[in-house]
Amino acid sequence: MIKVQNITKRFGDYAALHxxxxxxxxxxxxxxxxxxxxxxxxxxxxxxxxxxQDSGEVFFNGDDxxxxxxxxxxxxxxxxxxxxxxxxxxxxNVAFGLTVKKRRDRPSKAAIxxxxxxxxxxxxxxxxxxxxxxxxxxxxxxxxxxxxxxxIEPKLLLLDEPFGALDAKVRKDLRRWLRDLHKQMGLTxxxxxxxxxxxxxxxxxxxxxxxxxIEQIGTPEEIYMNPATPFVSHFVGETNRIAGNDGxxxxxxxxxxxxxxxxxxVLVDNVFRKGGWWRVEGVLAEAGLVVEFxxxxxxxxxxxxxxxxxxxxxxxxxxxxxx
Amino acid sequence: MSTTTLSPPxxxxxxxxxxxxxxxxxxxxxxxxxxxxxxxxxxAAIFLKAAGMGWSHxxxxxxxxRALSAYRxxxxxxxxxxxxxAVFGLLVAWVLVRYVxxxxxxxxxxxxxxxxxxTAVAGIALTALYAPxxxxxxxxxxxxxxxxxxxLGITIALVFIGLPFVVRSVEPVLADLGxxxxxxxxxxxxxxxxxxxRVIFPAIAPALLTGFAMAFARGVGxxxxxxxxxxxxxxxxxIAPLLIVTQLEQYAYEGATAIAVVMMLVSFTILLGINxxxxxxxxxxxx
Numbered sequence: 362m363i364k365v366q367n368i369t370k371r372f373g374d375y376a377a378l379h380x381x382x383x384x385x386x387x388x389x390x391x392x393x394x395x396x397x398x399x400x401x402x403x404x405x406x407x408x409x410x411x412x413x414q415d416s417g418e419v420f421f422n423g424d425d426x427x428x429x430x431x432x433x434x435x436x437x438x439x440x441x442x443x444x445x446x447x448x449x450x451x452x453x454n455v456a457f458g459l460t461v462k463k464r465r466d467r468p469s470k471a472a473i474x475x476x477x478x479x480x481x482x483x484x485x486x487x488x489x490x491x492x493x494x495x496x497x498x499x500x501x502x503x504x505x506x507x508x509x510x511x512x513i514e515p516k517l518l519l520l521d522e523p524f525g526a527l528d529a530k531v532r533k534d535l536r537r538w539l540r541d542l543h544k545q546m547g548l549t550x551x552x553x554x555x556x557x558x559x560x561x562x563x564x565x566x567x568x569x570x571x572x573x574x575i576e577q578i579g580t581p582e583e584i585y586m587n588p589a590t591p592f593v594s595h596f597v598g599e600t601n602r603i604a605g606n607d608g609x610x611x612x613x614x615x616x617x618x619x620x621x622x623x624x625x626x627v628l629v630d631n632v633f634r635k636g637g638w639w640r641v642e643g644v645l646a647e648a649g650l651v652v653e654f655x656x657x658x659x660x661x662x663x664x665x666x667x668x669x670x671x672x673x674x675x676x677x678x679x680x681x682x683x684x
Numbered sequence: 685m686s687t688t689t690l691s692p693p694x695x696x697x698x699x700x701x702x703x704x705x706x707x708x709x710x711x712x713x714x715x716x717x718x719x720x721x722x723x724x725x726x727x728a729a730i731f732l733k734a735a736g737m738g739w740s741h742x743x744x745x746x747x748x749x750r751a752l753s754a755y756r757x758x759x760x761x762x763x764x765x766x767x768x769x770a771v772f773g774l775l776v777a778w779v780l781v782r783y784v785x786x787x788x789x790x791x792x793x794x795x796x797x798x799x800x801x802x803t804a805v806a807g808i809a810l811t812a813l814y815a816p817x818x819x820x821x822x823x824x825x826x827x828x829x830x831x832x833x834x835x836l837g838i839t840i841a842l843v844f845i846g847l848p849f850v851v852r853s854v855e856p857v858l859a860d861l862g863x864x865x866x867x868x869x870x871x872x873x874x875x876x877x878x879x880x881x882r883v884i885f886p887a888i889a890p891a892l893l894t895g896f897a898m899a900f901a902r903g904v905g906x907x908x909x910x911x912x913x914x915x916x917x918x919x920x921x922x923i924a925p926l927l928i929v930t931q932l933e934q935y936a937y938e939g940a941t942a943i944a945v946v947m948m949l950v951s952f953t954i955l956l957g958i959n960x961x962x963x964x965x966x967x968x969x970x971x
Contacts, residue, residue, distance in 0.1 A: 409871060411867050411870070411871070430870075431867070431870045431871050432870050432871070432872075432873045432874065432875065435873075436871060437871070438867070438868065438871040440864045440867070440868060441864075442862070442864060444862065444864035444865045444867070444868040445865075445868075446865065446868075446869075446882075446883055446886075446887075447887065448886040448887055449886075457869070457872050457874070457882075458872035458873055458874075461869075461872065461873055461874040461875070461878045461882070462873060506868075509868075509872065510871070510872075512872075513872055513873055
C-alpha cells in the first residue's frame with residue numbers, strides 16, 4: 362500500500378502542493394488528473410523520489426521512504442519523452458537496471474539477456490533488441506521505456522503523461538494495451554494525465570487535482586456522475602454552466618431532452634454531427650449564455666436560426682457559498 | 685496521338701540524386717571555389733614547393749633530428765594539452781550547463797577570451813607567471829618543478845589556447861542531453877558514477893572528441909603564445925612551427941615547406957582518424 366500524508370511542496374514563492382493525502386491499495390491503477398500547474402507531476406515525482414517534499418511523508422507498505430533516494434525506492438518510472446539512452450541498443454536499455462546492480466545482486470549475463478528478451482516479448486517488441494532507439498517509432502520507444510522500467514521488478518510503476526507525445530491513433534492502441542498489461546501483471550500503478558478521457562478509460566480510481574490540491578478521489582463513474590466540486594464537473598467531461606437562483610447549475614450536453622413546451626428556449630448557432638448525435642451549439646434566449654447539447658441523429662438536423670426548447674434531464678447545483 | 689514512353693532519367697549519367705532542396709549546384713560550386721581559394725591552393729602551393737626540392741633533400745630537412753624532436757614536442761604537448769582540456773573543459777561545460785550561479789554570464793564570456801586575446805599576450809603573461817621568479821613560479825621552483833622554458837610550460841600555454849574548443853563543443857550536447865535521462869538512470873538504481881560513466885559520458889563522447897580534436901589541431905599549429913614560454917632550445921623546447929619560422933628567417937624556404945608538409949600530413953591523418961571514429965559512432969546510433 363502506498364500512503365501519502367500531508368505533503369506540501371513549494372518552488373520559491375509558488376506553492377505546488379498543499380497538504381496532499383492519498384492512499385493507494387496494492388494492485389490499483391490510479392490516474393492523477395488535472396490541468397497543467399495542478400501539481401500532479403510534482404506529486405508523482407515526490408512519490409518516486411525525484412523530488413523531495415517540504416513537509417509530509419510518503420509510505421511504501423508502512424515504511425517511511427520520505428528521505429530515501431530514488432535509486433533505493435525500487436519504483437519504475439516512465440518519462441513523458443521516453444528518456445531512453447540513445448547510445449545503447451533497445452536490449453541494453455531494457456537491461457540497464459539489471460546491469461547496474463551491485464555485483465552480488467547482479468544476475469549472470471545470460472540471465473540478464475534472457476530477462477531483457479522476455480520483457481521485449483511482453484511489450485511486443487520481440488526481435489527489435491539490437492535496434493537503437495533512434496530507429497524506433499514513438500509508440501515503440503514508449504514501450505521500450507516501459508520494459509526498461511519493469512526490468513527492476515518495481516513495487517510501484519509511475520508514468521508521467523505516458524501517451525503525451527504520441528499521435529491519436531497510437532495513443533488509443535497503447536492505452537488499451539497498457540490497461541491489459543496492468544490487468545495481467547497487477548502492478549500498483551500511478552499515471553499522470555491532463556486528458557480526462559484517458560483517466561476515465563484506464564484508471565480504477567481517479568484523483569482530480571487543481572492548484573496543488575486534491576479536488577476529488579473516486580472511481581471514473583463517481584467522478585463523472587457525481588463530481589464533488591464545480592471544478593471537477595467542469596474539467597471532467599463536457600459541462601454547461603448556467604447561473605440559477607441558488608447557485609451554479611451544471612449539466613452535460615447529453616443529459617438534455619428536447620421538449621415541445623415548458624423548456625428553455627435556445628437559439629441555434631451551429632450544428633454538426635457527433636457520432637450518432639447532432640451536437641447543437643446555441644444561446645439560451647433568456648440568459649444569453651452559450652450552451653451545447655446533443656440531439657438524437659434520428660431527429661431531423663436542426664438548422665442555425667432555429668429555436669429549440671430544451672430541458673436538462675440531470676443537473677447538479679453548486680452553491681458557491683456552501684463550497 | 686502517338687504514345688511516347690517517358691524514359692526515367694538515366695541513372696548512369698547522374699551522379700547526384702534528385703533532391704527537393706534547391707541550390708545544390710550553386711552552393712557546392714561556391715563551397716569548392718571558396719575552399720580552393722582559402723585552403724586548397726595555398727596547401728597545394730606548399731606541396732609544389734616541397735616537391736621542387738628533391739626527395740633526398742626533403743628527407744634530410746624534413747626528418748633531421750632537430751625536426752624530429754620538434755615534431756615530437758609539438759604533437760606531444762598538443763595531445764597532452766588536448767587531454768587536459770578534455771577533462772577540465774568538460775568540467776567547465778558541466779558547471780555552465782547544470783548550475784545557475786551569480787556571474788555565470790561573465791564566466792561564460794571568459795571561456796571565449798583565449799579566442800580573442802592576441803596569443804603573444806597570453807604567452808608573455810604565462811611566462812611572467814610561471815618563470816622561476818614569477819607569481820606562481822616562485823612557489824613551484826623550490827619544489828623542483830620548472831614550468832617556464834620546459835615542455836610543461838608549452839603544455840600550459842596550449843591548454844590556455846585550447847580550452848574554449850572543448851567547452852563550446854561539449855556545452856550544447858550536454859544541455860541537450862536532458863535531465864530526464866539522468867533521472868531515468870537513477871530510478872533504475874544506477875549510482876551517480878554509474879550514471880556518469882554509462883549514460884552521460886557515452887552521450888557526450890563524440891562532442892568531447894570533436895573538442896579534443898580541435899584543441900589538439902590548434903595546439904599543433906600554435907606559435908604566438910608558445911615561443912615566449914618555451915625558451916626555444918633546439919632539440920629540447922623548440923616547437924615545429926618555430927622551426928619553420930627559423931628556416932624562413934634563414935631564407936631556407938624549401939626547408940620550411942618540407943617541415944610544413946610533414947606536419948600537415950601527420951595532422952591531417954590524425955584528424956581524419958578522429959572523424960572516422962565519430963562517423964562510426966553516429967552510424968551506430970542510427971540517428
